[in-house]
Amino acid sequence: MQKTDFIWLDGTLIPWDEARVHLLTHTLHYGFGVFEGIRCYEGRDGRPAIFRLNEHVDRLIASAHIIGMGMPYSRDELVRACIETVRKNAMKSCYIRPIAFVGEGEMGLAAAVANPVRVGIVVWPWGAYLGDEGVRNGIRVKTSSFQRFQVNTLMSKAKVVGHYVNSILASVEVRRSGYDEALMLDTDGFVAECSGENIFIAARGKVKTSPLTSVLPGITRDTVMDLLRERGIPVVEERFTRDEVYLAEEAFLTGTAAEVTPIRELDDRRIGAGKQQSVDRQYHTRRLIEFRVGDAAGDETDSGIETHGMRVGGHFQSLDTTRSDDLGDAIHQRSCQSPPRPVRVHEQVFQLSHAVGISPGCKAHD
Ligand SMILES: Cc1ncc(COP(=O)(O)O)c(C=O)c1O
Numbered sequence: 001m002q003k004t005d006f007i008w009l010d011g012t013l014i015p016w017d018e019a020r021v022h023l024l025t026h027t028l029h030y031g032f033g034v035f036e037g038i039r040c041y042e043g044r045d046g047r048p049a050i051f052r053l054n055e056h057v058d059r060l061i062a063s064a065h066i067i068g069m070g071m072p073y074s075r076d077e078l079v080r081a082c083i084e085t086v087r088k089n090a091m092k093s094c095y096i097r098p099i100a101f102v103g104e105g106e107m108g109l110a111a112a113v114a115n116p117v118r119v120g121i122v123v124w125p126w127g128a129y130l131g132d133e134g135v136r137n138g139i140r141v142k143t144s145s146f147q148r149f150q151v152n153t154l155m156s157k158a159k160v161v162g163h164y165v166n167s168i169l170a171s172v173e174v175r176r177s178g179y180d181e182a183l184m185l186d187t188d189g190f191v192a193e194c195s196g197e198n199i200f201i202a203a204r205g206k207v208k209t210s211p212l213t214s215v216l217p218g219i220t221r222d223t224v225m226d227l228l229r230e231r232g233i234p235v236v237e238e239r240f241t242r243d244e245v246y247l248a249e250e251a252f253l254t255g256t257a258a259e260v261t262p263i264r265e266l267d268d269r270r271i272g273a274g275k276q277q278s279v280d281r282q283y284h285t286r287r288l289i290e291f292r293v294g295d296a297a298g299d300e301t302d303s304g305i306e307t308h309g310m311r312v313g314g315h316f317q318s319l320d321t322t323r324s325d326d327l328g329d330a331i332h333q334r335s336c337q338s339p340p341r342p343v344r345v346h347e348q349v350f351q352l353s354h355a356v357g358i359s360p361g362c363k364a365h366d
Pocket residue numbers: 037167193194195196197198215216217218219220221254255256257
């Protein structure tokens with residue numbers, strides 16, 4: 001991990017090495033805490049642009065609400081704190097990790113709602129979570145023997161520290177056997193999600209993703225659904241089985257860390273074999289698309305930024321690094337000016353739309 005200079009802890013930016021907590025920090029013992037993972041990309045104008053920051057902060061607050069944990073900062077304060085941390089570390093692109101945790105005081109379970117809640121924000125550079133090779137050529141996924149927790153055991157709409165033991169069990173199990181990522185089924189045996197990503201499958205011009213029962217409501221999932229629908233590709237949130245994944249023409253994962261990563265194989269069965277383009281062929285499509293994304297620089301309209309026929313402007317907040325005096329002004333939604341460099345999420349969705357053989361009425365680029 002590449003260290004950065006400052007960490008935001010309980011309202012103050014302090015040097016990285018000084019961000020320490022006591023051994024009796026309650027969350028360390030019982031997992032009662034909430035966190036987020038957010039990405040900041042370098043915009044085409046060179047400014048950092050944070051992807052759906054408000055929605056991530058909203059989910060952090062919602063997670064705390066679900067588990068009944070107090071949150072000592074408002075939404076606005078948390079948004080500003082994330083931005084301040086990115087700026088103070090002079091990051092152009094990075095991963096942002098806010099965490100709210102229960103500090104020391106009393107021990108025992110009841111202290112979870114009695115001890116003070118503390119908040120930290122760390123930023124650091126983080127490349128492709130499932131590897132550049134995985135993003136390019138697709139990853140090998142294995143169904144884990146560990147199921148995603150039942151809806152009334154833990155609550156999947158909350159991104160809770162302790163929930164990740166379930167994900168780690170699954171992920172470590174399949175990685176030890178040489179696979180890249182674990183697919184987790186729900187307790188009824190339907191496909192839920194992977195250890196840290198939502199899953200989509202595509203077949204016969206239709207895209208499916210698991211409904212929000214045993215899965216985290218991914219913000220990337222939401223964006224991908226929007227983008228596909230804007231392109232005229234139907235997306236349904238519907239239960240599906242692992243053999244439907246075996247038969248899918250394409251399958252891919254979405255997540256802040258993993259962005260959009262194609263699945264090459266599930267349980268040693270090749271996805272799309274003999275039916276659609278191989279991942280290699282898709283890669284050529286993607287390269288073509290990447291080239292066109294560069295071309296799209298001037299492709300703006302009065303109503304927002306259009307890239308390949310899709311509006312992406314509302315998804316970013318950019319930082320004006322020259323205006324450290326006024327944080328409020330430094331935050332603004334993207335407008336027609338200074339469009340962000342479209343990120344891989346979008347590029348790979350274009351790829352999907354090509355691969356499922358749908359012509360979604362994309363402007364001059366198709
Ligand atoms: C279990 C799980 N599912 C799905 C996701 C994807 O969510 P998002 O796209 O908001 O990062 C994540 C990542 O946060 C996750 O940990």
